[in-house]
Amino acid sequence: MDPVLFGANTQERIVAVHQQQESAMRVYSRTADSVIWEDADFYPFFFLTDASLLAGYRGKHWVKELSGSNAFRYLCAFPRWNEMWEAIRFLIDRHNQTAAPKIESYAELPWLHVRTDPVGQFLLQSGRTLFKGMAFEELHRMQLDIETYTGHGHRFSNANRVEDRIIVVALSDNRGFSRAIHGREFAEKELLEEVVRTIRERDPDVIEGHNIFNFDLPYILKRCELHGVDFAVGRDGSTFRSFETRTAFADRAVDVTSAEVGGRHVIDTWLLLQAYDVSKRTLESYGLKYAAQHFGFARQDRIYVAGEKISWYWDNEPDLLIRYAMDDVYETGKLSELLSPPYFYLSQMVPMNFGALARAGSAAKIETLLLREYVRQKQSVPSPSRGLQTTGGYTDIFITGIVEHVVDVDVESLYPSIMITDGIAPRTESIGVFTHLLTRLTAMRLDAKRAMKAEADPANRAKLDALQSSFKILINSFYGYLGYNRALFNDIEQADRVTMTGQAHLRRLIEAIGSRRGAVIQVDTDGIFFSPPDTIRGVEEKEEAFVPLIARELPEGIRLALNGRYKAMLSYKKKNYALLGYDNKISMKGSSLTSRSLEKFGRHFVAQCIDALLNRNIAALHSLFVSLWTDIAEHRLTVADFARTETLREGSLAYAESLERGERNKTASYEVALASGLSWKPGDRVSYYITGSDASVKGFENCKLAEEWDPTLPDENVAFYQKRLQELAKKFEVFFQPQDFRAIFSMDDLFPFSPDGIEILTVRLERTAPAEPDPDEPRIWLEEPGDDE
DNA sequence: AGCTGTGGCAGGGAGG
């Protein structure tokens, strides 16, 4: 096993590490038949740029000068945690007492670098990792879910609503145990104590829940506090330690009240689900019930209870409510089985504990791997450099309209491959760990994938799949790490080198396709949609053989793969298109076609129009438009159809302040949330609709919560929604001659609508780069000359 | 304390 990747101490099976007090550390190791704990033997430390900063510090400490020429050249170690905190306080007082405003956080000191998470630092320094050599199935995982009694409906679950009480705690584990502890048998205080007893008796390694961090755990802890119950479910009898954290998922950040407990790991499947969706982008919601349906493990007889009906069920049908809670824990277990194994296997490599790994961002994972090796080799560590990346992926569009017989090729792992073949690494990374890790991870991933394909046993296959996807998580983060402003080992110039090289590869491929009489439709970063030369178009074997032909333009180590073949493609704009498969399935991509913030009627309308276009059914376009127009006019749509659902990314305070400073304008979604008097937190979603009678009303002055809509007195703004429909129809303007477009998308039925003679335009857009079209060449891909604006 | 990147489109509001 590679020690750089897996750490030292390769035999030891550590189950968990826990910080017990400020100064104590417990390590829980597993023996053959039981779980034992032992004290840890290690020294807390931080890095300094200059050892003289600590001159005059009286407490016991050791200073080690590190090799290399990076910024942090000294490692200062201390006998206990308390002594390290004391030294940090000394540094702040001594070197910043005159600075105004006074520095309150050591994170702001450029000459000090300290990882203050004791567990993380222990793993980092000791070179140990968790669950070494274990299979996921060997984990003892327990699922938990609570139901609360509110007496009346509630919209946002709120752990601080102390007047609500817990009526059901459902528990299950992967060893056949399941039990509902509920308020028909216990008063709440006794109920909570029974939960503590049960968890300690079962003694699971992992506690799992869906949104357990932001709901179940804070709620339980709050109620325990009220009753004076010590929720001491830790292996050493300790209780939960909670702390606010922010987790970033692509472009949105989620605030989470994380919690840890001694000797166990907490896994929140709600977070895992969002991490999963960052790359997949297929989920409509992050709810447990939706996910269970989506992944296909919802039981046939599963009980569904709407959130606001829970109290009613408790009063009238308690057994059903209990079954509902048990169904929840069952689905939580299944969801975790699906999503958490890659993180479990990562915990055997990365010096973070399982629970922390499932919450951490990808840059943090890479950094701990680098840092562990730097500490082991006693090498100095660089400080982050600031900068802005100047380039990204290459995106372009060459043809709009409908193209028949389309091939999609993509460069496999474009950025990692470039980094490996060109040896791109941070210049400050002086001992070659970055490239070593990336190369080894890539090789191991390929091995795991190969082994998976050869494996017949489904259980082993699943394990290998989890293993290869844990490698993938890391591999894909190396490029992002380079450009991350707060990374110790960042290097913005090298990040630009990666993207520029990627752009060059793509342009070469585009040229290669064009010179062989193929027609490129759209390009995005590492993938190309094109129409193959007419001599091979639509013939599977020939199209497959075409791929290696153009791949010859790429350097050694950069591989091109056939990603898909399609019966037709509707190319709309950059990053916006729809595909019709040979199985007649349609998939749509792009914010202007599939955005979740589009009203439901709009999404449906766009999807139906695209279906009609791809199947060249012009008559259907017209009838879709006409029927929807009259449905709106006659109030035949319900609020679910025309409400808009948007995410509130800012809290109420941040929104108000932002308005105050004139940095943003009033927005309907926020105004509706404010007017309702509900409190919300960033990430909550709100549904609203537009009222009034004028199509040009200001949204923020004429909006109402979706739930306020009354079907007997529909007050939605008919003119506004009809205008919306027209705007949506405008998306399809580019596909028709102006007079045809007007005929299709209009209510004018002076003459009956006839699709005869209407053609769908396919337009080659004016381009200067990369390859100028030869005017003498026949434009084989053109179906209509079109008016190119 | 904890938070990978760039590129592109839509829609709304403010102001010319």
Next chain:
DNA sequence: CCTCCCTGCCAC
């Protein structure tokens, strides 16, 4: 009308 700017959402 139009342009600018901001936010939200999405592709990769």
